Amino acid sequence: MGTVSKALSLLGYFSQTRPEIGLSDLARLSGMNKATVYRMMSELVEQGFAEQTFQGKSYRLGPEVLRLAALREAAVPLLSVAREMLARLSEATGETAHMSILQGARLNALAHHYSARHGTRVTMEDAEVLSFHGTASGLAVLAFSDAAFVDGVLALPLVAHTAQTETRPEAIRARIAEVRRSGLAESVGGFEADVHSLAAPVFDAQGRPLGALAVAAPVGRMTPDQWACAAHDLRACAADLTRRVGGFAPARFTAHIPEEV
Amino acid sequence: MGTVSKALSLLGYFSQTRPEIGLSDLARLSGMNKATVYRMMSELVEQGFAEQTFQGKSYRLGPEVLRLAALREAAVPLLSVAREMLARLSEATGETAHMSILQGARLNALAHHYSARHGTRVTMEDAEVLSFHGTASGLAVLAFSDAAFVDGVLALPLVAHTAQTETRPEAIRARIAEVRRSGLAESVGGFEADVHSLAAPVFDAQGRPLGALAVAAPVGRMTPDQWACAAHDLRACAADLTRRVGGFAPARFTAHIPEEV
DNA sequence: AACCAACGGTTCAAATAATGAACCAATTAT
DNA sequence: ATAATTGGTTCATTATTTGAACCGTTGGTT
Structure with a gap:
């Protein structure tokens, strides 16, 4: 599995029952190294696919997914x-x-x-x-x-x-x-x-x-x-x-x- | 810029006026190598962030963004x-x-x-x-x-x-x-x-x-x-x-x- | 108050995965 | 026919990712 897939798979751990996940939890859930998860989440945050609730706190899905969904809607x-x-x-x-x-x-x-x-x-x-x-x-x-x-x-x-x-x-x-x-x-x-x-x-x-x-x-x-x-x-x-x-x-x-x- | 950011940035080229983009076009638009774009898009397709319109034809945004958007709505x-x-x-x-x-x-x-x-x-x-x-x-x-x-x-x-x-x-x-x-x-x-x-x-x-x-x-x-x-x-x-x-x-x-x- | 565990975040040598020029086969335009 | 372009593939080179160990803080226990 490539790096991109790994990073995107992190987004799969978010759900209704779990809308926010901390760094350590995410590392445990995915079985990946904490540093790896950190870097990937940083990139996802940078691109707007995730965001952090409050300085240094847990991650949640970002606003960019809304934009893409609107575009997908327009196309399909x-x-x-x-x-x-x-x-x-x-x-x-x-x-x-x-x-x-x-x-x-x-x-x-x-x-x-x-x-x-x-x-x-x-x-x-x-x-x-x-x-x-x-x-x-x-x-x-x-x-x-x-x-x-x-x-x-x-x-x-x-x-x-x-x-x-x-x-x-x-x-x-x-x-x-x-x-x-x-x-x-x-x-x-x-x-x-x-x-x-x-x-x-x-x-x-x-x-x-x-x-x-x-x-x-x-x-x-x-x-x-x-x-x-x-x-x-x-x-x-x-x-x-x-x-x-x-x-x-x-x-x-x-x-x-x-x-x- | 990391690999993940590069891959995600590819999604940024899709728009209302351009809902579908072919491999070569995407390579030109992003300035990246065709092979690189191919591998990245393959991973995005695999993860449901993109899909191909018809066997071997152009790419468009995938259904996974809809799921994530629904979650983002619920969470935030x-x-x-x-x-x-x-x-x-x-x-x-x-x-x-x-x-x-x-x-x-x-x-x-x-x-x-x-x-x-x-x-x-x-x-x-x-x-x-x-x-x-x-x-x-x-x-x-x-x-x-x-x-x-x-x-x-x-x-x-x-x-x-x-x-x-x-x-x-x-x-x-x-x-x-x-x-x-x-x-x-x-x-x-x-x-x-x-x-x-x-x-x-x-x-x-x-x-x-x-x-x-x-x-x-x-x-x-x-x-x-x-x-x-x-x-x-x-x-x-x-x-x-x-x-x-x-x-x-x-x-x-x-x-x-x-x-x- | 001292302690401990867990947190998010950082470092750097080692290991692995990304890269891109060249190459296919198949279309499409000339 | 031919030439150019398409999506897709290969593989040696290279650059990026990786992860154990390490910070500085925080929050709860003793």
């Missing part, structure tokens, strides 16, 4: 298109809608939208890492990923997030096969207890899964009628989003797309 | 950055500093900071609604808003907060034009009697005014010297704040920004 307006779609989807279903994207081997929550229809709702955090086996979004992505990737994911230890989480690789493969048939993934309490989720994959310009669009409702509220309605809206929105980010669905998926949005 | 919300800046600005000027943000068609005071230098000072209330025509902040925002918005504001009845408040639409348009030239808005007793205010606009990621940063002093204390000092600090702080919330000043404004903070 995924986020803005996704937000629009999420608003539409959550208004249509009356439930929380969210979108996640595949980055390397991780599935990250990117954006979400709540509906005002009900007093209770499923809440989300952006930039949260979603598990492949425990979430509807994860299963939707796996179902249209290549076999090597699926093998890689299932070879890792599978965490049981709740009592309902399916952790047996073969059972997960069976569910993935079903997702491939239906074009829709489902998870009942697999990641958070009492949450019933439906998800559909979104594809990139190469026809590979880019991420997933999902609807999450409290278990009691997902009646058969509601299920059918959410499934339809989700399919339509996911297809539209794929189109609007310049992607296309692979042949084996195309059959599931409703004609009109 | 506008309010906390604004507070930091207000503290700096009021220490530097010895007067009250405040920040307001545009929410829909209203300009709301968001936060303020007093200086301990003088016994008397201008006092502020957060969440107070500021008038566009009567305050320096309002004029600063109007000056860089689109024409339709300005027309809308000036079509409404314009309240005379004090005897000094300018309420004639055409006179206000003239003042706005002046603000556009100077990059700085001024109000003497237009909202509160005996208050002399200076304000500078803060911009969002789309280059639209997000709100304004302002300094407010008792009229007698704003001598020409103090005025010049406050104007300089204000410009510098507003530019820095724009940067730190991920915004950028539109072209017609850029000339006013001081080089150093």
Whole structure:
């Protein structure tokens, strides 16, 4: 791994639960030498990718990432298109809608939208890492990923997030096969207890899964009628989003797309 | 300059007008060797900071910047950055500093900071609604808003907060034009009697005014010297704040920004 | 008050990774 | 056909990164 990769990988240790990290912690987390981390962070600070909270205190992400994100948006307006779609989807279903994207081997929550229809709702955090086996979004992505990737994911230890989480690789493969048939993934309490989720994959310009669009409702509220309605809206929105980010669905998926949005 | 800085500086060549850049172009732009640029871009692609549009074609910014931007937003919300800046600005000027943000068609005071230098000072209330025509902040925002918005504001009845408040639409348009030239808005007793205010606009990621940063002093204390000092600090702080919330000043404004903070 | 551990930051010889001219193969323009 | 340009690769030379040990401070314990 080159120096640049090492430096950039340091930024990966920041998260919602850990927005600020001190030098020593960062050195421990990354397993790199303190002096090395110091120099790398100094360069990242210099370039605006990180900044220090108060003289000599811990590091956090810098303002430059905002500028780049705005530029990325301008070039590839995924986020803005996704937000629009999420608003539409959550208004249509009356439930929380969210979108996640595949980055390397991780599935990250990117954006979400709540509906005002009900007093209770499923809440989300952006930039949260979603598990492949425990979430509807994860299963939707796996179902249209290549076999090597699926093998890689299932070879890792599978965490049981709740009592309902399916952790047996073969059972997960069976569910993935079903997702491939239906074009829709489902998870009942697999990641958070009492949450019933439906998800559909979104594809990139190469026809590979880019991420997933999902609807999450409290278990009691997902009646058969509601299920059918959410499934339809989700399919339509996911297809539209794929189109609007310049992607296309692979042949084996195309059959599931409703004609009109 | 270290390798990491060099690699990150490559990302700086992407812009709205140039969202995609080929390898050779990037080498020319940066003045670095093609092989060097290639290796650096490969690492950036590997880390998700860049991606290639189509097999072997030009580079553009990658999806990882979106994730980092979401985290930065969560870790450092506008309010906390604004507070930091207000503290700096009021220490530097010895007067009250405040920040307001545009929410829909209203300009709301968001936060303020007093200086301990003088016994008397201008006092502020957060969440107070500021008038566009009567305050320096309002004029600063109007000056860089689109024409339709300005027309809308000036079509409404314009309240005379004090005897000094300018309420004639055409006179206000003239003042706005002046603000556009100077990059700085001024109000003497237009909202509160005996208050002399200076304000500078803060911009969002789309280059639209997000709100304004302002300094407010008792009229007698704003001598020409103090005025010049406050104007300089204000410009510098507003530019820095724009940067730190991920915004950028539109072209017609850029000339006013001081080089150093 | 003395102590200790942990912090961010710094140093410098040794080790490693970055560098760039030349070179491919494939397009694209002439 | 030909010439120029594209993205990508190679490898000996070189310059940068590396990390153990070392500061000066800070904050908590004894």
